[in-house]
Amino acid sequence: MLKWLREPASETQITHGARLWLYIVATVIMVLLVAPTLIVVPMSFSDSQYLEFPPETWSTRWYEHYFTSPEWMSATVTSFQAAILTMLVATPIGILAAYGLHTSSLAYIRLVFVLLITPMMVPLILVAIGAFYVFVKVNIVHSLFGLVLAHSLLALPLVVIVTGSALKSYDMNLEMAARSLGAPRWKAFLTVTLPQIRFAVITAALLSFLTSFDEVVVAMFISGGDNATLTRNMFNALRDQIDPTIASISTIMVLVTSLLMVLSQIFGRAKGSG
Amino acid sequence: MAAVDMTGMNAEGLRRDGFLERLKLFGLCSPAILLVLVILVIPAGWLAYVSFLGADGQFSMENYARMINRKSYMRIFITTFEVSFMTTGICVLIGYPLAYFLSQLPARIANICMITVLLPFWTSLLVRTYAWLVLLQKQGLVNTFAIEMGLWDEPLKIVHNMTGTLIGMVHIMLPFLVLPLYASMKAVNRDYMKAASNLGANPVSAFWTIFFPLSTPGLFAGMLIVFVLCLGFYVTPAVLGGGKVIMVSMKIASNIELFVNWGAASALGVVLLALTIGALWITSRFVRLEQIVGGGH
Numbered sequence: 001m002l003k004w005l006r007e008p009a010s011e012t013q014i015t016h017g018a019r020l021w022l023y024i025v026a027t028v029i030m031v032l033l034v035a036p037t038l039i040v041v042p043m044s045f046s047d048s049q050y051l052e053f054p055p056e057t058w059s060t061r062w063y064e065h066y067f068t069s070p071e072w073m074s075a076t077v078t079s080f081q082a083a084i085l086t087m088l089v090a091t092p093i094g095i096l097a098a099y100g101l102h103t104s105s106l107a108y109i110r111l112v113f114v115l116l117i118t119p120m121m122v123p124l125i126l127v128a129i130g131a132f133y134v135f136v137k138v139n140i141v142h143s144l145f146g147l148v149l150a151h152s153l154l155a156l157p158l159v160v161i162v163t164g165s166a167l168k169s170y171d172m173n174l175e176m177a178a179r180s181l182g183a184p185r186w187k188a189f190l191t192v193t194l195p196q197i198r199f200a201v202i203t204a205a206l207l208s209f210l211t212s213f214d215e216v217v218v219a220m221f222i223s224g225g226d227n228a229t230l231t232r233n234m235f236n237a238l239r240d241q242i243d244p245t246i247a248s249i250s251t252i253m254v255l256v257t258s259l260l261m262v263l264s265q266i267f268g269r270a271k272g273s274g
Numbered sequence: 275m276a277a278v279d280m281t282g283m284n285a286e287g288l289r290r291d292g293f294l295e296r297l298k299l300f301g302l303c304s305p306a307i308l309l310v311l312v313i314l315v316i317p318a319g320w321l322a323y324v325s326f327l328g329a330d331g332q333f334s335m336e337n338y339a340r341m342i343n344r345k346s347y348m349r350i351f352i353t354t355f356e357v358s359f360m361t362t363g364i365c366v367l368i369g370y371p372l373a374y375f376l377s378q379l380p381a382r383i384a385n386i387c388m389i390t391v392l393l394p395f396w397t398s399l400l401v402r403t404y405a406w407l408v409l410l411q412k413q414g415l416v417n418t419f420a421i422e423m424g425l426w427d428e429p430l431k432i433v434h435n436m437t438g439t440l441i442g443m444v445h446i447m448l449p450f451l452v453l454p455l456y457a458s459m460k461a462v463n464r465d466y467m468k469a470a471s472n473l474g475a476n477p478v479s480a481f482w483t484i485f486f487p488l489s490t491p492g493l494f495a496g497m498l499i500v501f502v503l504c505l506g507f508y509v510t511p512a513v514l515g516g517g518k519v520i521m522v523s524m525k526i527a528s529n530i531e532l533f534v535n536w537g538a539a540s541a542l543g544v545v546l547l548a549l550t551i552g553a554l555w556i557t558s559r560f561v562r563l564e565q566i567v568g569g570g571h
Binding site: 011018029040096104115123238246254 | 296297299300301302303305306307309310312313314315316317318320321368371372374375376378387390391392393394396397398399400401402403404405406407408409413415445448449464465467468470471475476477480481502505506507508509512513523526527530536539540543546547550554
């Protein structure tokens, strides 16, 4: 250990000992980044009304409350429906656009790219009130359809960026070869190009799902009634009091996210195209 | 394709075909463009129009005049900037050492440590905000722990105010700073550092004269992403601010939800959008936009 402290740590020959402070600071920061979310997990199993850590008596009553509440269940179903549909809408639209942007050499194509990624630059609250205004006019406010449209808008930039960057590192000559052998363009794309960028496509789909599943601000304005989302109800509950049920829902959400993250690591890793 | 003879009789026709082909490919973008136009651009245009209408429906600047004249509106803008600058500043102070540490690690360990940055990045913002609400409350873990350790004697009020908001915001924004910064640090050629120390620079001056300047593109990109996101942030200040920290986005929401005043909300929205575009424009002076948005994932 002491020897290690005196060993050079980088090209400048600084020793590990001389920058021990950096290691300590970085470790503390990394713990602080992860700990808050993880601490909610044991807290959700506390029997107490006031979330304690560590819990004195363990119980699953907050989970029971969540799973037996019709409102929470209906909101959960809505959130999953919206997330899955958003994934199914945003991913193909985004891939088409990324392919179009990549292959069309029209002038001003960069402007189209900027237009398509604006939804991730514009403050969410503006997207929310804008969509709210349109949806009231065409009477789709509080509908699943409207929610999916708005969430697809938010997911679109991620799909365009992720699949677009995969197309950039993909060799277009492969598709050319398929076409010169007689495959129509759409078939060449589906059978040659798409399998090659599949990791990026999977990553993009997972990101679309999460974008919708975690979204709060837009859902607050345009979802409601029977189609209120989980995050909308959580946010409303949070503003009033600290309801321990939220801890159990948070735990479940962290579980869903971790699962998706692991999936993306498994599928996205293989070729580094994610 | 390249072998096609463009000089023959068919040149005109081939050129037209080529153009049509490109147009068709461009057409693939149309569903995406339509979605952005209908749900974002057109409503935004309408909101901008409404912001110039007075209570009587006639053209008027009253919605903008209100922002300048009323103290409460000025306060909201000051708070928004305060939160955005503070969050960005703290993120730099915390994020730079972390990114530097990660960039120095061997690839395998770095990938494992990177999970601590990516996990919060993927976790729901609402869940993380809630976690801080629980941790920071009067009988929360932070207060109990600090009192036990003797750091302070009585439970401190560290949530439902500016402190709580900043803690939550920094936690949420940190990955947005660390990820582009890390990418930029990884791209620094290590031989430069070797050369610097070979020429007699001590580690500290080699860092400040060589490494730090080369890491600034990622640093600026990260700082401006954080700043822009903070400007329009809603959820975290609404929950952790406890009504004491009112940002522009919250005022926009309450103008619609409580007062149904589209004019006032729209005018605030226009100003918020202008600030966001301004910050992004400054960013584009330093780095390419694609680099920034690509750095996030």
